[in-house]
Amino acid sequence: MATPRFDIIGQAIADASRTRMLCELMEGRAFTNKELASAAGVTPQTASAHLRLLQDAGLVVAEKRGRCVFHRLSGPEVAHTLEQLAAIAPMDSLYRAQRRKAGGLAEVRSCYDHLAGPLAVALADALIARGHLREEAGGFHPVAGAVWTGLGVTVPEHVGRTPFARPCMDWTERRLHIAGPMGRQILTHALEAGWLRRPVRGRGLEVTAPGHRALHDMLGLGGVLARGTTSKSCEEA
Structure with missing residues (x-):
């Protein structure tokens, strides 16, 4: 073997x-x-x-x-494994130095294909508190409702072998956020709807004014602020 x-x-x-x-x-x-x-x-x-x-x-x-x-x-399996390792690994001064330099590195960011950082944790907490998401048996289970359409999520009728909403330990917050297909759909929708954007300078993601309104109206999360990720042209890089 x-x-x-x-x-x-x-x-x-x-x-x-x-x-x-x-x-x-x-x-x-x-x-x-x-x-x-x-x-x-x-x-x-x-x-x-x-x-x-x-x-x-x-x-x-x-x-x-x-x-x-x-x-x-x-691939996503590499990102998931690294994320789990990061959640249990000791942190050196790199994260704190980067956060000061970037003006809030971890406030709102993407982790491979889903949302991470304080906003992602607050989003999961709000969905659970409002009864849209249940946390049981080590997993997240969506409860049918209109909120999912607003978040750009299509909840499957049947549960497959791959968890639709996978709890993932946030490596900076050390609390759970939503990964898996649901996490990917939320991040994709937020970017396509203009709620979040990747700025030219800095790291992470920015919450736009429409994003503030949408997140506040749906889940009471309108107070989130962040600055985002560095993006350079081919010639600059």
């Missing part, structure tokens, strides 16, 4: 620079070598070596777009 090679994964994440790159990629977007080098505090040449190791371990994939090569996590 084949034995899982945990040693390969362990070697890949057993370096502070590589874990900082992985945390950057957990946002869900693709980044260039230079952007990841900046996030990790290393030279682009050193970043290239780190990225090759992460690719060999199956954690990261590279995609060539025009003259640029972009790197991203290889």
